[in-house]
Amino acid sequence: MKYFFWFLLISVGFDAQMMTSVYFAHDSFEINPESKQKLDSLSELRVSLKFKIFGNCDPSGPNEYNHKLSEHRANTVHHYLQNKISQNIQLISVTGLGEEKQINDSSTEELRAKNRRVDIFIEKAFLPGEKISKNALPSFLITEISQMKVKDTFAIPNVNFVGGRHLWLPKGQPEILKLLKILKENPTLEIELQGHICCDYENFDGEDLDLKTFNLSFTRANAIKEFLLKNGIESNRITAKGLGHLNPVAYPEETESDKIKNRRVEVVLINK
Structure with missing residues (x-):
């Protein structure tokens, strides 16, 4: 996990934006140990950053249920990070997208699992006039x-x-x-x-x-x-x-x- 931390630090240092994701079990919004390690690494970054958090899910349940589940996942990640991040990181937004923006077609269990996720968009905080x-x-x-x-x-x-x-x-x-x-x-x-x-x-x-x-x-x-x-x-x-x-x-x-x-x-x- 230390390797992930340094890789991420280098990436953010040179690029305007990047994304990372954490994944969830079916019908769950509990953060697993592997995801906690990844979120812990994010919270240790010392660059000035903005995080946007988006929850997603597979199409297993009704639309309204899926939307609520994606919100729960996004909020769970938000609360976990909120208790760990330093002042240089801003949590800008938290959104549950339901199943509407899946990145896979859910035709197999492996693909469905990749839709059960929270995406964290990481953006460098720019100074006025910086480009x-x-x-x-x-x-x-x-x-x-x-x-x-x-x-x-x-x-x-x-x-x-x-x-x-x-x-x-x-x-x-x-x-x-x-x-x-x-x-x-x-x-x-x-x-x-x-x-x-x-x-x-x-x-x-x-x-x-x-x-x-x-x-x-x-x-x-x-x-x-x-x-x-x-x-x-x-x-x-x-x-x-x-x-x-x-x-x-x-x-x-x-x-x-x-x-x-x-x-x-x-x-x-x-x-x-």
Whole structure:
């Protein structure tokens, strides 16, 4: 558990936001020993932080019951942390979401168990005028394949998305075609497409307004994947993953330009 504490401290020290979760037994809001260890580690952080707490559950019971259960879980975590945290940590909000924003489809017991959780969103407390603006990643479209390393992350410049949708802006179309060309010319390349969102800090991920699902970062990555598959790239060469709002390139988002920058998909090289 000490390793978790130091990993978390380093992560919060460099990023604007992150998330961690604790899990519950079926129909329970009692915190288990493993979750207490994780919450104890959170309470020991000495960086100036804000915590937002969101309770969730699987769809086993009626809607009203599930909502109450998720509230009980969120409040239990809130009370536990409230008695331990120091003054540098602010507990901003506590919300029970019921089953409405599940991250899994609950088709198996393993997936249902992952929906029985409380998410804690951890945000750095910014000073007035303070802003994070990360250096641009190297472009996947112009970097020599010989210079790429497996597991490196690359940008797809100018590929940004309409707010709340998995539709990329028109200026991104030529770049997507360049990505397609590179994959066709290098048939051994395997990539992971990682989607990102802006603005929605009340949830891990945003709502896709077209599909009415809460996995917008995934649907953005998957939209590019589907385009590539339709144009002849084999499905075993591409995976799609959603990273929600936890890795912004500009934060806080003060302008529309900041928001557009964060509505993006990046490429991780899996195999070359």
